Every structure is written in C-alpha cells, then in structure tokens.
Amino acid sequence: MREQPAWSAPDPTPGKGLWLLRAKVFDATDLKRAITRIGHEIVERNHGAGDIVLIGLYTRGVAVAERLAAAIASFEGVEVPVGALDVSFYRDDIGLRPAPSLRPTEVPVDVTGRIVVLCDDVLFTGRTVRAALDAVIDFGRPRAIQLAVLVDRGHRELPIRADYVGKNLPTKWDEDVRVRLAEVDSEDGIEIWDCVEDQDGEVEP
Amino acid sequence: MKHLLGIDDLGAEGIGEVLGLAEAFLEVTKRDIPKVPALRGKTVVSMFYEDSTRTRLSFETAAKRLSADTMTFTAGSSAVRKGESLLDTVRTVEAMGIDAIVVRHRSAGVPHRMAGWTQASVVNAGDGWHEHPTQALLDVFTLRLHRGADLAGLRVAIVGDVKHSRVARSNVKALTALGADVTLVGPPTLMPPDLSGWPVRLSNHLDEVLGTMDVYYVLRIQRERIGEALFPTLREYAARYGLTEERLARLADDILIMHPGPTNRGVEIAAAVADDPRSVITEQVANGVAVRMAVLYHLLAGDGRRPPEVLGELEAARA
Numbered sequence: 249m250r251e252q253p254a255w256s257a258p259d260p261t262p263g264k265g266l267w268l269l270r271a272k273v274f275d276a277t278d279l280k281r282a283i284t285r286i287g288h289e290i291v292e293r294n295h296g297a298g299d300i301v302l303i304g305l306y307t308r309g310v311a312v313a314e315r316l317a318a319a320i321a322s323f324e325g326v327e328v329p330v331g332a333l334d335v336s337f338y339r340d341d342i343g344l345r346p347a348p349s350l351r352p353t354e355v356p357v358d359v360t361g362r363i364v365v366l367c368d369d370v371l372f373t374g375r376t377v378r379a380a381l382d383a384v385i386d387f388g389r390p391r392a393i394q395l396a397v398l399v400d401r402g403h404r405e406l407p408i409r410a411d412y413v414g415k416n417l418p419t420k421w422d423e424d425v426r427v428r429l430a431e432v433d434s435e436d437g438i439e440i441w442d443c444v445e446d447q448d449g450e451v452e453p
Numbered sequence: 454m455k456h457l458l459g460i461d462d463l464g465a466e467g468i469g470e471v472l473g474l475a476e477a478f479l480e481v482t483k484r485d486i487p488k489v490p491a492l493r494g495k496t497v498v499s500m501f502y503e504d505s506t507r508t509r510l511s512f513e514t515a516a517k518r519l520s521a522d523t524m525t526f527t528a529g530s531s532a533v534r535k536g537e538s539l540l541d542t543v544r545t546v547e548a549m550g551i552d553a554i555v556v557r558h559r560s561a562g563v564p565h566r567m568a569g570w571t572q573a574s575v576v577n578a579g580d581g582w583h584e585h586p587t588q589a590l591l592d593v594f595t596l597r598l599h600r601g602a603d604l605a606g607l608r609v610a611i612v613g614d615v616k617h618s619r620v621a622r623s624n625v626k627a628l629t630a631l632g633a634d635v636t637l638v639g640p641p642t643l644m645p646p647d648l649s650g651w652p653v654r655l656s657n658h659l660d661e662v663l664g665t666m667d668v669y670y671v672l673r674i675q676r677e678r679i680g681e682a683l684f685p686t687l688r689e690y691a692a693r694y695g696l697t698e699e700r701l702a703r704l705a706d707d708i709l710i711m712h713p714g715p716t717n718r719g720v721e722i723a724a725a726v727a728d729d730p731r732s733v734i735t736e737q738v739a740n741g742v743a744v745r746m747a748v749l750y751h752l753l754a755g756d757g758r759r760p761p762e763v764l765g766e767l768e769a770a771r772a
C-alpha cells in the first residue's frame with residue numbers, strides 16, 4: 249500500500265514549492281536517437297507503416313507523435329496520419345481537481361481496422377492511458393492499440409504497459425520527471441527533479 | 454465558479470475560458486458518437502416556468518452528451534399548479550440529489566434566489582427581462598467562429614425590442630466585455646428608460662446605421678411580453694425596423710445576420726433574409742449545444758462534491 253495519498257503529492261507547477269534538478273537523463277541527441285529507434289520498432293513490429301495511425305496525448309504526446317511520424321517518413325517513405333487527443337472528459341478524477349483547459353481533439357482518419365499507436369511523454373500511474381483507451385474506442389474499433397512513451401517511470405496503478413519505451417527510468421514516487429520538447433518548451437531533454445520543499449512550505453525529510 | 458446567473462459572473466476572462474471549452478465540445482458534437490463520459494453520475498434538472506423549445510432541448514442535449522442524467526420539470530404539469538411555492542419546489546427537487554438546476558422564469562431574479570437556497574449549481578436559462586447568459590455566450594461563440602478570436606472593434610447593431618429583451622442585456626455585456634462596439638437600434642418606446650452606464654451607442658433609425666455595421670443582431674418582437682401599445686402596428690414596425698429584402702440588398706457580402714429565435718418572419722426579419730447565406734441563425738442553434746456543454750462542464754467538473762481532502766481521508770482510511 250502506498251504511503252502517501254495522491255493529493256499530498258508535491259505540486260510541480262512552476263512557482264509552487266522548491267524543486268532541485270537531480271539529474272539530466274537525456275539531451276537533445278539522445279532524444280532524437282530514442283525517437284528514431286521507436287519509429288523503427290513500430291514499423292518492424294507491424295510489418296510496415298501502412299495501417300498505422302499515431303495519436304498523441306496533449307500536451308507533449310502530440311509533439312512525440314509528430315516526431316515519430318517524421319522519423320517513419322524519413323526511412324520508410326510513408327506519411328503516417330497523426331492525431332491529437334484530449335482525454336480530459338474521460339478521466340476518472342473529474343471533480344477531484346480543477347477543470348483542465350481543453351484542446352480540440354483531432355482524429356484525422358477512421359480508426360476502425362487500423363493500428364493505433366498512442367504516444368505520450370511519460371508513463372506513470374497509467375490513468376491517462378486508461379482514459380485514452382476509452383476515448384479512442386469511442387472513435388471506432390481499431391485492430392490493435394499500442395502505446396509508445398519516451399519515459400516509463402514506474403509506479404503503475406493500473407494493469408497497463410508500454411509497447412515502445414524510450415527509457416526505463418526508476419524513480420521515487422514524489423520525484424518529477426520533466427520531458428522537455430522544443431515544440432512546447434523551447435529545448436529538448438529529459439530531467440529528474442527533486443522536491444525540497446512542497447507547496448505548503450513543508451520541508452521533505 | 455459555482456453558478457452562472459449573468460454574464461458578469463464570468464467577466465472577459467471567464468467568457469474566454471468557456472468559449473475555449475466550447476471549441477473542444479464542438480468537435481465532440483461532430484463525432485459519430487457525440488457523447489463523452491465527463492459528467493457521468495451527475496444529475497441536471499431543468500426547471501422551466503416559461504415556454505421554451507430550443508433552450509430546454511439544447512440544455513438537455515448538452516447534459517446528455519456529457520453523460521449526465523437529466524430530469525425535466527415544466528410548471529404547467531407539476532405541483533406548482535397545486536400551489537407549491539418556488540422554495541418548496543427547489544427543496545423537493547434538491548432532496549432527490551441533484552448537481553445543477555437550469556432555470557427559466559418570467560420574473561427577473563429567480564435564479565439568484567434559487568442559488569441562495571440550494572447546494573446545486575444554478576444556471577440561468579432566462580429570467581424575465583433580465584439576462585439570458587448562455588444565449589449571449591453562444592452568440593459570441595458563433596461570431597468568433599466567423600470573425601476570429603478577437604472581437605475588438607467589431608461593429609454590432611442590436612435591432613428591435615431592447616427594453617423587454619434579456620438576450621439584448623446579456624449580449625451587450627458579453628460583446629462589450631470582449632471589446633466589440635455595440636449600437637442599439639429601435640423606436641424610443643422599445644429602448645430601456647435609462648441607458649446611463651451602458652457602454653453603447655443609440656439610434657432610432659435603422660436606415661441611419663445600415664451599411665455601417667459588421668453584424669446585425671435582430672431581436673424578436675415579443676408579443677407575449679408587450680402588454681401596452683408601444684408601436685402602432687406590426688406592419689409599421691416591419692417597415693421601419695424590419696430587416697427586409699430591400700434593406701438586405703444594401704448590405705455588404707461579409708456582414709452577418711443573427712437572431713436568437715424563434716423568428717417572426719415578416720415582422721422583424723423577412724423570410725428571405727432569414728434564409729440568406731449571410732444569416733447564421735441555424736448555426737447559432739447548433740453552437741448552442743456545444744456552448745451549454747462547456748457551461749455545464751465548467752460548473753460541474755471543476756469542484757465536485759468530493760473535495761481533495763475527502764479523497765485523501767478515504768485513502769488514508771484504506772491504508
């Protein structure tokens with residue numbers, strides 16, 4: 249049984265609490281290699297890129313999906329359709345935290361019969377992916393749904409695993425893994441941050 | 454935010470938030486399965502003390518597409534006819550366990566009173582001559598889809614019976630909050646007695662402003678609200694203030710014509726004008742569902758009945 253309820257988790261929002269950079273895990277080159285490798289793995293495992301749809305989960309998952317599509321196009325010569333999904337309406341914690349701002353969902357093709365690869369930056373509890381599975385199935389009946397993430401940081405709360413992983417990163421539960429992508433954050437990289445003081449001003453032991 | 458009683462509850466920032474949500478929900482309404490589980494387990498009751506087709510159906514559709522349960526209450530077929538007071542009705546409905554009340558009433562201020570009586574969120578679906586905030590929100594949403602997010606400097610004429618119109622009052626607030634330039638047009642008898650504090654211009658002649666506006670928002674002549682003789686005949690009103698085909702011919706190709714519905718064809722708007730490509734009247738209705746989804750989601754998804762502390766306690770108890 250976990251010791252801390254989710255609600256006392258330190259808030260990683262900038263300006264809340266005091267956070268220190270513990271380690272830089274990936275720089276821009278590492279990230280590029282990981283994307284290229286995952287692109288190859290997706291095509292290899294599905295015997296081509298013909299039936300694949302990449303669907304990114306807001307915010308950074310959309311950038312991941314676009315980069316994977318670009319990578320696949322560069323070595324396979326196939327333009328894979330890319331979609332974007334906001335899973336806010338499907339979350340299991342609606343009403344437990346402030347209503348998030350929503351971004352329009354875009355699924356450019358009929359997913360029925362195709363292989364959907366969900367793309368996200370970090371796989372943590374698995375609850376976002378659970379919501380995304382429900383959302384995708386509302387659009388049709390894909391032949392298969394697979395999951396690609398840049399970081400798997402453990403601490404799953406649901407029976408969900410990723411098919412393609414950039415980096416397995418064992419973490420403490422109250423650490424924060426920050427994937428930074430140029431499309432959103434102006435630079436590329438993956439970092440682990442430690443909470444020294446949480447949002448209530450309490451110092452971590 | 455707990456209630457939506459008037460546009461002032463939102464302010465310019467809140468309007469922007471709701472319209473942003475509405476864009477996401479507009480996509481949902483266009484899906485093959487236009488339904489998401491966002492408000493599963495919530496109950497929305499619509500209490501209509503006044504006749505309505507589009508607003509009631511629009512709210513119910515919105516709630517259903519968010520997977521909320523809906524209950525409908527119309528004054529004509531309820532215990533109100535046996536003399537039940539408003540307060541007792543609200544308490545009875547609330548005792549069934551509800552999360553939101555959508556209310557329309559012929560008296561201004563009823564939603565405000567209800568908000569003081571109940572734990573549920575109250576949404577004003579039109580109270581007397583006072584406000585109709587969701588109508589104004591869907592109107593500015595429709596405008597933004599056609600004119601881009603920035604409505605600053607957009608010239609909007611609101612034509613007709615402003616005095617009795619809650620739609621006009623809410624729209625003046627919403628449009629001016631977003632920086633639009635509003636002109637009220639109508640005979641002096643149909644203007645509010647005092648316009649001080651309203652950031653609007655005034656004209657008593659439609660032909661005077663014709664050709665100088667980007668949007669013509671035509672109000673319905675509300676025969677049910679007008680008890681006295683405020684203009685000689687409907688024919689004379691149509692001749693002086695109706696948006697006729699002759700007037701339409703003098704307007705540019707990129708103007709928009711709006712109307713909150715239901716239209717009195719041949720009175721405030723000619724049939725051919727309502728069906729003109731520049732008219733966005735049916736689009737307003739379609740957008741209404743997405744905007745009302747956004748309003749319900751904004752009110753009900755934000756602060757649920759189980760605050761974070763409760764969940765923390767639940768988990769602590771389980772551990």
